[in-house]
Amino acid sequence: MIELRSVTHAYGDRPVLHDLSLRLAERRIAILGGNGSGKSTLARLLNGLIVPTAGSVAVDGLDTRTDGRAVRQRVGFVFQNPDTQIVYPTVEEDIAFGLKARKLPKDEVARRVAGALERYGLDRYRHQPAHQMSGGEKQLLAIAGVLVLEPAYVIFDEPTTLLDLRNRRKVIELLRGLPQTVIVVTHDLDMVKDFDRALVLEDGRIVADGPPADAVPAYIERLG
Numbered sequence: 001m002i003e004l005r006s007v008t009h010a011y012g013d014r015p016v017l018h019d020l021s022l023r024l025a026e027r028r029i030a031i032l033g034g035n036g037s038g039k040s041t042l043a044r045l046l047n048g049l050i051v052p053t054a055g056s057v058a059v060d061g062l063d064t065r066t067d068g069r070a071v072r073q074r075v076g077f078v079f080q081n082p083d084t085q086i087v088y089p090t091v092e093e094d095i096a097f098g099l100k101a102r103k104l105p106k107d108e109v110a111r112r113v114a115g116a117l118e119r120y121g122l123d124r125y126r127h128q129p130a131h132q133m134s135g136g137e138k139q140l141l142a143i144a145g146v147l148v149l150e151p152a153y154v155i156f157d158e159p160t161t162l163l164d165l166r167n168r169r170k171v172i173e174l175l176r177g178l179p180q181t182v183i184v185v186t187h188d189l190d191m192v193k194d195f196d197r198a199l200v201l202e203d204g205r206i207v208a209d210g211p212p213a214d215a216v217p218a219y220i221e222r223l224g
C-alpha cells in the first residue's frame with residue numbers, strides 16, 4: 001500500500017498540492033484532473049522522484065524521504081516522454097540496462113531481456129537503434145524497460161498521449177494484464193472505465209475519489 005499523510009508540495013513558495021491524505025491499495029487507480037492540477041507532481045511523489053515539502057509518503061511502510069532507493073526499486077515509473085527514459089543505443093541494451101544496474105547474474109539478465117522482447121512485441125527491433133523507433137514504439141520500449149525490473153507498483157504518467165489507435169489499444173491491453181498495482185495519470189477517460197478507483201485533482205486538492213463510474217462524471221461536470 002502507498003500512504004500519503006498530510007502531503008503538501010510546493011515548487012519554490014508556490015504550493016501545488018495541499019494537505020493530501022490518501023491510502024492507495026486498489027489494483028488499478030487513475031489520477032485525473034485538468035492541466036496544471038498537480039497530477040504529475042502527485043505521481044512523482046509516489047516513488048520518491050520528489051519528496052513532499054511537508055507530510056510523508058510511504059510505500060509498504062518505507063518512507064520516500066529516508067528509504068528512497070528501496071522505494072524506487074519497488075515502484076516503477078514510466079514517463080510521458082520515452083526519450084527521458086531510453087538510455088542505450090539498441091533496444092536490447094536499453095532493456096538490459098536496469099537489470100545490469102541491479103547487478104543480476106548475466107544469464108538472468110539475458111533470460112529476462114529475451115522474455116521482455118517477446119512479451120512486448122519488440123523482438124524484431126532487438127538490434128535496432130532505439131532513437132530510430134517511432135514515438136509509439138519508443139513508448140512500448142520505455143514501458144518494457146520498467147516492467148522487466150518487476151516492480152510491485154507501476155506509475156504511468158500519461159502513457160497513451162503519443163500513441164496511435166493501435167498502440168493505444170496495445171498499451172491499454174498491457175496495463176489490463178499486469179499483475180502489479182498500477183497507478184495511471186491520464187486524460188484518457190475511456191481507458192480508466194474499468195479501473196477500481198479514480199482520483200480527481202483540481203488546484204492541488206482531491207475533489208472526487210471513488211469508482212470511475214462516479215468520479216469520471218463528477219470530473220466532467222466540474223470541467224463543464
Ligand SMILES: Nc1ncnc2c1ncn2[C@@H]1O[C@H](COP(=O)(O)OP(=O)(O)OP(=O)(O)O)[C@@H](O)[C@H]1O
Pocket residue numbers: 011016033034035036037038039040041042
Ligand atoms: N519543476 C517544477 N518547478 C516549478 N513549477 C512546477 C514544476 N513542475 C510543475 N510545476 C507547476 O506545478 C503545477 C502542477 O503541475 P503538474 O505537472 O503536477 O500538473 P499536471 O496536472 O500533471 O498537468 P498536465 O496535465 O498539464 O501535465 C503547474 O502549475 C506547474 O506549472
